[in-house]
Amino acid sequence: MTNTTLTTKELQEKRKKYVPKGVSNGNLNFADHASGATITDIEGNDWIDFAGAIGTLNVGHSHAKITEAVKKQVDKFLHPGFNVMMYEGYITLAEKLCQLTPGDFDKQAIFFNSGAEAVENAIKVSRRYTGRQAVVSFVRGYHGRTNLTMGMTSKVKPYKFGFGPFAPEIYQAPFPYLYHEQKEMTEEAYIDLKIEEFKDFFITTVAPETVACVVMEPVQGEGGFIIPPKKFVQAVSEFCKEHGIVFIADEIQTGFGRTGKLFAVEHFDIIPDLITVSKSLAAGLPLSGVVGKEEILNVADPGELGGTYAGNPVACAAALAVIEVIEEENLLEKAENIGKKIEYKLKELEEQHDFVGEIRRLGAMVAVEIIEDRTTQKPDKAKTAEIVKFANANGLLLLSAGTKGNVIRFLAPLVITEDELAKGLSILEKAFQS
Numbered sequence: 001m002t003n004t005t006l007t008t009k010e011l012q013e014k015r016k017k018y019v020p021k022g023v024s025n026g027n028l029n030f031a032d033h034a035s036g037a038t039i040t041d042i043e044g045n046d047w048i049d050f051a052g053a054i055g056t057l058n059v060g061h062s063h064a065k066i067t068e069a070v071k072k073q074v075d076k077f078l079h080p081g082f083n084v085m086m087y088e089g090y091i092t093l094a095e096k097l098c099q100l101t102p103g104d105f106d107k108q109a110i111f112f113n114s115g116a117e118a119v120e121n122a123i124k125v126s127r128r129y130t131g132r133q134a135v136v137s138f139v140r141g142y143h144g145r146t147n148l149t150m151g152m153t154s155k156v157k158p159y160k161f162g163f164g165p166f167a168p169e170i171y172q173a174p175f176p177y178l179y180h181e182q183k184e185m186t187e188e189a190y191i192d193l194k195i196e197e198f199k200d201f202f203i204t205t206v207a208p209e210t211v212a213c214v215v216m217e218p219v220q221g222e223g224g225f226i227i228p229p230k231k232f233v234q235a236v237s238e239f240c241k242e243h244g245i246v247f248i249a250d251e252i253q254t255g256f257g258r259t260g261k262l263f264a265v266e267h268f269d270i271i272p273d274l275i276t277v278s279k280s281l282a283a284g285l286p287l288s289g290v291v292g293k294e295e296i297l298n299v300a301d302p303g304e305l306g307g308t309y310a311g312n313p314v315a316c317a318a319a320l321a322v323i324e325v326i327e328e329e330n331l332l333e334k335a336e337n338i339g340k341k342i343e344y345k346l347k348e349l350e351e352q353h354d355f356v357g358e359i360r361r362l363g364a365m366v367a368v369e370i371i372e373d374r375t376t377q378k379p380d381k382a383k384t385a386e387i388v389k390f391a392n393a394n395g396l397l398l399l400s401a402g403t404k405g406n407v408i409r410f411l412a413p414l415v416i417t418e419d420e421l422a423k424g425l426s427i428l429e430k431a432f433q434s
Contacts, residue, residue, distance in 0.1 A: 008043055024158070026051070026399060027392045034061035037416035037424075039397070048424035051397040052411040055221070055253045058280035058335075059325045060413035066283045069321035073314050082111075082311050089316035096323060097291045100262060103271040106294040111287060111311030115252035115278035116144025118288035119215065121305060122274045123148065125290070126213035126246040129299045134211040136201075136245075138175040140223030140403050143215060143250060152215065155222065155403050171206045173198055175220065176232050179358040179369065180377060187229075195235045208243035213274075218264035221253040224402035225360050225367030225409050233268040240273075246296060248274045252288070256280040257326050257414055260336040260363025267362060283322050287315035331414040335364040338421065342366045342410050345425045349432050355383055356432075357406075366410040367401065379406035390434040396427040 006014075011030050029041040037060055039047045052058065059066060073089070082090050094109035101107065112118050123135055137143060137152035144150070145159060151166035153159050160166070176194040178187060185193070202208045216236060220226040240247040249272035254264035256277070261267055263275065273296060278288035286309070290297065325331065343361045346368050350356040357369035357377060370384040371377050384406045391398035401407045412424065 004042055008041070011042075026388070027397055036060045036062075037413045037420045045395070047395055047397050048420055048427065049397045050391075050410050050412045050424050050428075051399045052280075052413050053284060054279070054399065055258065055411045056279045056284050058257050058331065058414045059283050059322050060415035061284075063283065063321075063325060063415065065325050066318050066321045069317045070285070070314055073317035076313075078314060079309065079312050081308065083306055087313050087316075089313045089320065090311045093311075093316045093319050094289075094291075096320065097277070097289060100323070101275050101291045102263060102265060103292075107292055108294045108297040109289050109291040110297060110305060111289045111316070112307055113286045113288060113309055113312075114144070115250075115276065115288050116146045116149045117307070117310075118252065118276040118278055118290050119143045119152070119248075119250060120146060120148050122248050122276050122290045122292075123213055123215070124305070125296055125299055126248065126274070129296045130212045130244065130246060132210050132212040134169045134171060134206050136171050136173050136206065136211055136214045138216060138220070139172050140175055140177070140220050140226060141172070141215075141217055141250075142220070142222035143217075153222075169210075171201075173201045173205075173214070175223075175226070176228050177226055178229070179360075191229045191231050194229075194232055198232075198236060199239065202239075202243075208239075208245060211243070211245050213246040213248050214240050215248045215250055217250045217254065218268060219254050219259065219362055219365055221409075222401055224369070224407035225362075225365055227360055227362050230268050233265075234270055237270040237272070246273045248272060248276065250276050252276055252278045254365065256322065257331045257335050258363060258365050258411070260332055260339065262326070262332065264362065264365075281322065282315045282319040285312070285315040285318045287312065287319055325415075329415065332363075335414050338412060338414060338416060339364040339366050341421060342412075342425070345428065349429065353432055355380055364410070364412065364414060367407050369402070370406045370408065379404040381405040384408060386434060387431045390431040391427055394427055394430065396424050396431070398428070398431070 031039050032042045033040050037049045097109045098107035140154045143152045148167045150160050151170040174197045182190045237247055249265045251263050274292035281287055339361050346359045355370055357371035360367045370380045372380045384400050388398050388400050399409050401409045
């Protein structure tokens, strides 16, 4: 147990009094310490982590290599401010990401604090580079909580309601969703239809000559882990090339091994102009970045990009250690194995429960839709909430997603042990039976 003299209930009361309710809490307990894929609360209870701080902990909690790198950097200096005096960690990380991201063209990288900041700055340089203003994202997409990124995000509640007006010149293009939209046509015919709809969008909604960039999540995260067909993603990429539009891959949730590749775009055989990164980049420390074509990123003049805490040296040290851990511990291979085991359990549950809809997976990025019945495939938000609530009350940190709140998603650390995974899946099975 922790050294705190306050109980969980007392801390919960303080949370209600001093922290706005606008910050949501899926689990109402308080962490004391954590390791790997297990968090221990202040009462001494263990929690298997299938949430990973919303996809932030691919290398797990308190990895020895990460904490060692952080402590070593803390002993040297915390933050001279890259704009004031430079430090090697920023440069080394930029070089490393330029080497690791797809594409053999000259690249640069710039760092910020959050995923939303990365997206905004990718758009800023795209606008400067192209001389255009319009931004295209996709239906069901999620890109952040700032004003600009809220405008790019589909789900109104809880992300946008009452927070407008939003930035202008933002347009949401159609995005394929085979499970709910394919209906009475072949998969190939449906994909061709969505490609045609995407192209028509630039006739009926916004002219391509005015579009600075298209921002796409290779797998939609908050939208419900929607995996687009490879042919569709390639068609979008080709359209952007044809019309001089910057193609930005938002890899904030999909990056750093989550899908079994270092970056999810590698599954689709495309090379984006820019990639935004964050979340698992620095194992929980606030750090994000934009990596991509030098000709685009280098267009801004000194002082036009950056931020007070952007590229903090402690976070950069953590990020460099994260990359080493991914490589040394074969986490890309482990991601695929973890994903297979979660998928296998979900298929077992599918045989037992009629409310289990489509199971989707790319590496360890796994999701399952909860529906009322398999004939109508009507989303069941209430049942989804019941399952998530049971899990979070019985030792498993679990998250939902989807524009209709009926998707359960899995973001377990890629270092999760066989024992931790088995315990988590056992609780999940009970949650489905609840």
